[in-house]
Amino acid sequence: MKNQIKAFFDNEILSYLFFGGATTLVSILSRLVIYRISHQEILATILANIIGILFAFITNDTIVFKQKRKNWLIRLVKFFLARLSTLGLDVLLTYIFVTSYPDIIGQFVNDQLDQVNAIETLIAQVLIIILNYIFSKVYVFYK
Template identity: 50%
Template sequence: MKKYLSKEFMFTVLNHEIFKYLVAGVLSTIVYTVIRINIYPILQNATISAIIANVLAIIFAFIINDTYVFAQKAMGRAERFIKFFLARLSTLVLDFGLAWLLVDTFPGIIGQFVHNDMNWVNAIATLIGQVLIMVTNYFISKLFIFKHKK
């Protein structure tokens, strides 16, 4: 009985929408972070790096959220993508603001802890922003975009 309950519990947890969203969010964050951290040394501009990484991560996040997390019908996908993209652009403003504030304008806030290494400043600012953005995006997606299950 204990073994059955444990398997049942794990199945429920692994199939729960919030768990799926967290997995999708972590994967999207990894995509975003890898792109931003690799583009920053080339461009030496956190805001442009953040914009490029965001656009690519938005496309990735939509695909995984539409098919895996919220299990949407194929019908209406284009409309959902437009809503999703516009909603994510609103959190892009948050990311852009944090990049501008913490990396481009006041790098010393984080820099004092990492010997003013700008690559580390950018990486830490990126992670701070992604946590805030992930929480915000879940509520936007759940309430306004992904409403119709398969």
């Protein structure tokens, strides 16, 4: 069993997907909790992204892309810059589908804003995982 787990995490794609899923879970839970407390969708989106970015950098740097400790600060800066673009996408999607036009999704959930926010969050996270892998592989953690 230990060898199977090691083999799983030695596969870059599988490892990335696992930690991408974990990052998504961390981001979604953070966002929903922050939104529940504050009822500020943009604030919840930004804070959840920051939490997710820190979690993702630590797991990607050490486990997925197996980087040496050297130059970690440069990678962290590049990682944050790359993730700012997906943060921008996330904020834009939140602004469009939750803040400005909640009826687009709301028509399917009786216009309940909490559910609109949750659905938009899931949709955005799928796009973000794909883009973040591309940015990480090409821009941040290349060998």
